[in-house]
Amino acid sequence: MKYFSHLNTAVQLLQQYNGTQPFGSFIKQFFSQHKKYGSKDRKNIAHLCYAFFRLGKALPQLPAEERILTGLFLCSHEPNELLQYLQPEWNDKTRFSLQEKLSELNHPFNIHELFPWKNELSNGIDHEALCSSFLTQPDLFLRLRPGKETMVKNKLQQAGITFRETAPSCLALPNASKIDTIIEVDKEAVIQDHSSQRIGELMELIRTSSYARHTANKTPDIWDACAASGGKSILAFDIFKNINLTVSDVRKTILINLEKRFAAAGISHYHAFAGDLSISAFNIQQSLFDIVITDVPCSGSGTWSRTPEQLYYFDPQQINRYSMLQKKITDNAITMLKPGGFLLYCTCSVFKQENEEVVEHIQQQHSLQLHRWALMTGYNLKADTLFGAVFQKL
Numbered sequence: 001m002k003y004f005s006h007l008n009t010a011v012q013l014l015q016q017y018n019g020t021q022p023f024g025s026f027i028k029q030f031f032s033q034h035k036k037y038g039s040k041d042r043k044n045i046a047h048l049c050y051a052f053f054r055l056g057k058a059l060p061q062l063p064a065e066e067r068i069l070t071g072l073f074l075c076s077h078e079p080n081e082l083l084q085y086l087q088p089e090w091n092d093k094t095r096f097s098l099q100e101k102l103s104e105l106n107h108p109f110n111i112h113e114l115f116p117w118k119n120e121l122s123n124g125i126d127h128e129a130l131c132s133s134f135l136t137q138p139d140l141f142l143r144l145r146p147g148k149e150t151m152v153k154n155k156l157q158q159a160g161i162t163f164r165e166t167a168p169s170c171l172a173l174p175n176a177s178k179i180d181t182i183i184e185v186d187k188e189a190v191i192q193d194h195s196s197q198r199i200g201e202l203m204e205l206i207r208t209s210s211y212a213r214h215t216a217n218k219t220p221d222i223w224d225a226c227a228a229s230g231g232k233s234i235l236a237f238d239i240f241k242n243i244n245l246t247v248s249d250v251r252k253t254i255l256i257n258l259e260k261r262f263a264a265a266g267i268s269h270y271h272a273f274a275g276d277l278s279i280s281a282f283n284i285q286q287s288l289f290d291i292v293i294t295d296v297p298c299s300g301s302g303t304w305s306r307t308p309e310q311l312y313y314f315d316p317q318q319i320n321r322y323s324m325l326q327k328k329i330t331d332n333a334i335t336m337l338k339p340g341g342f343l344l345y346c347t348c349s350v351f352k353q354e355n356e357e358v359v360e361h362i363q364q365q366h367s368l369q370l371h372r373w374a375l376m377t378g379y380n381l382k383a384d385t386l387f388g389a390v391f392q393k394l
């Protein structure tokens with residue numbers, strides 16, 4: 001029976017995988033070496049593996065096969081073929097509430113065990129809702145670029161792709177939606193999570209501040225200091241319209257992706273360089289900046305519904321390591337601010353050591369005024385959770 005062979009393959013893959021690379025890349029490599037699997041086989045095997053990871057730190061001793069089936073049941077919100085063949089007695093209970101499903105298990109557990117670091121959470125995070133969210137794959141979110149809103153919606157409708165609007169320029173699509181051939185990604189819309197888009201609210205706060213009004217005739221100098229492939233830079237470009245942009249990242253290779261995205265997004269004038277901001281702010285041979293964005297390296301715990309293998313393999317000692325790195329990065333970034341200039345600090349973490357504690361550190365160590373901080377929770381929206389804070393140099 002093919003479903004049992006899918007289950008066996010999933011177990012073998014989980015034995016070979018050690019968490020050091022994204023599971024998506026690992027399984028892609030496996031399938032490219034094993035061409036016998038058709039698209040439905042690949043989909044089922046991947047689904048079974050992710051069901052295993054979605055249980056996070058719960059039921060660590062359970063044999064892989066049983067853990068996969070438990071995960072599959074808890075993650076299934078309607079009857080499906082896989083469950084029908086692999087564990088038929090659970091298939092007509094998929095619409096039960098989570099609590100009812102948990103009590104049906106051979107090894108019942110408390111949902112809180114899935115993510116056992118409640119005391120480490122930022123204030124305001126609902127632990128139970130966060131734990132439950134790991135059982136659901138988040139949506140794919142698009143940020144519609146200024147002036148392209150109607151065109152993108154029309155194109156999606158014509159292609160029969162369903163979406164819901166979660167904010168004026170934000171669409172949520174089913175995760176597997178194929179949009180590359182329907183819209184021009186980065187030119188017309190950017191793939192960006194709902195909560196990540198909300199960092200734009202903090203950019204708006206800066207844009208409308210008295211400092212910005214004071215310097216209204218001058219193009220702001222902005223440095224995106226942990227730019228990756230430029231998601232926050234494109235957001236800043238759309239909000240501030242006219243900017244002198246500098247971008248940097250410790251990874252030289254990611255800046256190649258940024259270059260391609262910027263070309264598609266219509267950003268042609270910018271300065272890019274690679275460097276480790278935990279060591280120094282570099283000699284970037286430029287005067288100081290009006291705005292520095294530090295979207296720092298972090299645990300990524302606010303995005304683990306997308307990458308549940310990271311939850312499964314997470315070592316909580318990492319939280320402190322990240323927090324120390326974040327403090328070093330912000331200490332160096334702050335030296336590049338003009339008097340009156342703004343620091344925008346962001347993480348995609350749910351841990352207070354990476355959020356509130358770094359905010360406290362900045363307040364204690366630097367002459368910066370905290371204007372606003374915000375926790376953008378996404379667990380009730382099939383989205384990520386982000387944290388952001390805006391400071392102004394006195």
Ligand SMILES: C[S@@+](CC[C@H](N)C(=O)[O-])C[C@H]1O[C@@H](n2cnc3c(N)ncnc32)[C@H](O)[C@@H]1O
Nearest residue numbers: 226227228231232249250276277278295296297
């Ligand atoms: C959360 S990602 C940034 C995401 C990006 N701003 C976006 O919106 O798409 C953090 C980035 O920080 C970079 N990074 C990590 N350590 C760094 C360091 N010591 N100095 C500078 N950048 C660093 C990583 O390579 C990563 O690309």
